[in-house]
Amino acid sequence: xxxxxxxxxxxxxxxxxxxxxxxxxxxxxxxxxxxxxxxxxxxxxxxxxxxxxxxxxxxxxxxxxxxxxxxxxxxxxxxxxxxxxxxxxxxxxxxxxxxxxxxxxxxxxx
Amino acid sequence: xxxxxxxxxxxxxxxxxxxxxxxxxxxxxxxxxxxxxxxxxxxxxxxxxxxxxxxxxxxxxxxxxxxxxxxxxxxxxxxxxxxxxxxxxxxxxxxxxxxxxxxxxxxxxxxx
Numbered sequence: 001x002x003x004x005x006x007x008x009x010x011x012x013x014x015x016x017x018x019x020x021x022x023x024x025x026x027x028x029x030x031x032x033x034x035x036x037x038x039x040x041x042x043x044x045x046x047x048x049x050x051x052x053x054x055x056x057x058x059x060x061x062x063x064x065x066x067x068x069x070x071x072x073x074x075x076x077x078x079x080x081x082x083x084x085x086x087x088x089x090x091x092x093x094x095x096x097x098x099x100x101x102x103x104x105x106x107x108x109x110x
Numbered sequence: 111x112x113x114x115x116x117x118x119x120x121x122x123x124x125x126x127x128x129x130x131x132x133x134x135x136x137x138x139x140x141x142x143x144x145x146x147x148x149x150x151x152x153x154x155x156x157x158x159x160x161x162x163x164x165x166x167x168x169x170x171x172x173x174x175x176x177x178x179x180x181x182x183x184x185x186x187x188x189x190x191x192x193x194x195x196x197x198x199x200x201x202x203x204x205x206x207x208x209x210x211x212x213x214x215x216x217x218x219x220x221x222x
Contacts (some may be wrong), residue, residue, distance in 0.1 A: 032209050043114075043201050043213040044153065051209075088153065096141070096158035096166040098211060103152065 001026050006089055006101030015110055019076040021087050023101045026070065029093035033065050035074045036088040038103065044088055048074065079108045112136045114214035116202050122220045123192055131187045131217045133202030142185045143203040143211060144177065146170070153201065159185065192221045 006023045036044035048063040050056045056063045062075040086103040115134045144156040157167040176188045203211040
């Protein structure tokens with residue numbers, strides 16, 4: 001079983017839709033959860049950061065963490081064509097490194 | 111807004127040659143990282159660096175790799191003798207006292 005699993009997509013939605021992106025993980029030691037957005041051949045851009053379980057909202061983005069189910073989500077409201085990118089979940093336990101999912105490719109169509 | 115910068119954006123080298131990838135982390139950050147992403151694959155951790163020493167490294171980071179902070183602003187990754195399988199995007203990241211890591215735009219390394 002992979003440490004972090006993420007559906008690679010592609011996920012195609014119409015403009016204005018609510019997008020739900022998800023990751024599951026197996027390592028109980030993960031406590032810090034991040035979502036990054038990556039455009040083609042560019043560096044990951046940090047969108048959201050959450051510690052432990054709960055919800056966090058920032059503008060059109062909401063991150064949810066359910067540690068009991070080892071499941072994290074990112075919701076994007078009122079999706080725009082500019083949201084088209086690959087979304088990476090990343091997690092950290094007690095050490096220094098981030099463990100990434102494979103990324104979900106999102107396309108928001110006009 | 112402060113950002114991590116990396117040079118060069120693209121490096122082409124021949125197998126067996128040494129390459130040095132350069133990064134300028136965010137100025138007040140203390141923790142520095144290198145990650146790589148082979149085309150079509152996930153981002154993988156290579157090494158973390160704090161207080162002028164390696165704090166953690168992955169299995170990928172073998173004796174062919176080294177890191178250095180030669181001055182107060184730069185952070186470098188050296189690959190001593192490049193192999194074809196070292197072709198990838200290499201990302202530098204840094205963080206301050208919080209746990210969020212901020213990534214640079216990457217250096218695309220092509221080994222021929």
